[in-house]
Amino acid sequence: MYPTPLGALGEKRSATRPFPGTSTPPPTSPLPFFELMYENKSMATIDRQTPTLALAHALAAAEHGLPVFPLSATKLPALRSPHRGEQPSAHCRGECGLPGHGVHDATTDPAALRALFAAAPRATGYGIACGRAPHRLIGIDLDVDPAYRSDSAGALRQLALQHLFTIPPTVTVLTPSGGRHLWLTGPADATVPNSAGRLAPGIDIRGSGGYLVGPGSVTAHGRYRLAPGTARLTPAPCPRALLRLLTLPRRTPTAAAAGTTHTQARRGEGLIQFVLAAHEGQRNTRLFWAACRAYEHGFGDALADALTAAAVRTGLPEHEARATIASAARLTSGRGGETDGAA
Numbered sequence: 001m002y003p004t005p006l007g008a009l010g011e012k013r014s015a016t017r018p019f020p021g022t023s024t025p026p027p028t029s030p031l032p033f034f035e036l037m038y039e040n041k042s043m044a045t046i047d048r049q050t051p052t053l054a055l056a057h058a059l060a061a062a063e064h065g066l067p068v069f070p071l072s073a074t075k076l077p078a079l080r081s082p083h084r085g086e087q088p089s090a091h092c093r094g095e096c097g098l099p100g101h102g103v104h105d106a107t108t109d110p111a112a113l114r115a116l117f118a119a120a121p122r123a124t125g126y127g128i129a130c131g132r133a134p135h136r137l138i139g140i141d142l143d144v145d146p147a148y149r150s151d152s153a154g155a156l157r158q159l160a161l162q163h164l165f166t167i168p169p170t171v172t173v174l175t176p177s178g179g180r181h182l183w184l185t186g187p188a189d190a191t192v193p194n195s196a197g198r199l200a201p202g203i204d205i206r207g208s209g210g211y212l213v214g215p216g217s218v219t220a221h222g223r224y225r226l227a228p229g230t231a232r233l234t235p236a237p238c239p240r241a242l243l244r245l246l247t248l249p250r251r252t253p254t255a256a257a258a259g260t261t262h263t264q265a266r267r268g269e270g271l272i273q274f275v276l277a278a279h280e281g282q283r284n285t286r287l288f289w290a291a292c293r294a295y296e297h298g299f300g301d302a303l304a305d306a307l308t309a310a311a312v313r314t315g316l317p318e319h320e321a322r323a324t325i326a327s328a329a330r331l332t333s334g335r336g337g338e339t340d341g342a343a
């Protein structure tokens with residue numbers, strides 16, 4: 001099924017309607033002069049027209065089947081919770097029937113959407129709820145935060161090489177800070193959790209219960225817009241190998257790592273992730289390498305069960321995993337210091 005030849009994709013997609021926030025201006029669009037002003041992020045302004053434009057973009061997105069709701073200039077839901085100040089705090093997700101439940105307000109119904117925006121006159125943008133039918137959107141948020149000192153797009157390419165998938169051409173939104181959001185769709189039988197920096201540094205995932213700032217939205221830092229050339233695409237299906245990475249059970253510091261130092265627990269977590277990311281043909285060498293590192297750093301025995309569990313999850317039989325870890329223990333016993341780590 002993947003990858004689909006690019007030519008075929010392009011052909012099929014050119015027939016679809018353009019996505020919102022594109023070159024097709026809504027009727028209330030400002031003059032091109034203002035459009036140019038929006039391109040310059042230092043001049044992105046919020047004026048009287050901004051809420052109207054935000055609604056127009058949101059309506060266009062809803063027309064494409066994307067559930068949307070109003071956002072403020074801080075990228076937070078524009079409507080305040082009707083439960084604020086309540087003790088104990090309510091766990092209402094909109095069951096009360098009132099607006100103000102963030103992503104749970106999201107709707108594709110134009111009348112309901114107009115009502116939400118009417119209640120939020122200071123909205124400057126809109127959020128798109130991820131994980132909801134029919135598209136079940138998954139947002140790959142590639143950050144450019146210099147704090148990461150690494151290139152998130154490069155990290156994604158690295159993952160793609162390592163796990164043998166290609167990112168298909170898809171709707172891409174440019175953020176005011178220079179980042180980008182890739183829009184992918186998920187299957188009905190998978191729930192993708194939200195995560196920050198779990199896949200790789202600088203890569204956040206917007207999944208079920210999360211939202212993406214829609215193209216055309218204006219925030220305090222500037223405008224979100226569609227990347228040139230992606231406006232006419234429809235969101236592409238998430239490659240299966242990537243979906244597997246996105247739906248791996250979340251690992252909390254393992255019970256097996258209890259009694260180890262914080263640094264060891266973190267290192268152990270990294271080694272477990274390394275084993276989990278193995279595909280067929282790499283499972284044993286990865287497990288062996290990880291186990292050697294754990295024993296070299298003095299927490300091999302503490303991590304052995306968690307490593308075994310991780311290896312079993314990648315499809316390695318348990319007795320094989322145990323044998324691999326045991327040989328790593330033998331190899332590293334009585335040997336201090338680090339090896340070069342080559343497996």
Ligand SMILES: [Zn+2]
Nearest residue numbers: 092094095096
């Ligand atoms: Zn409520």
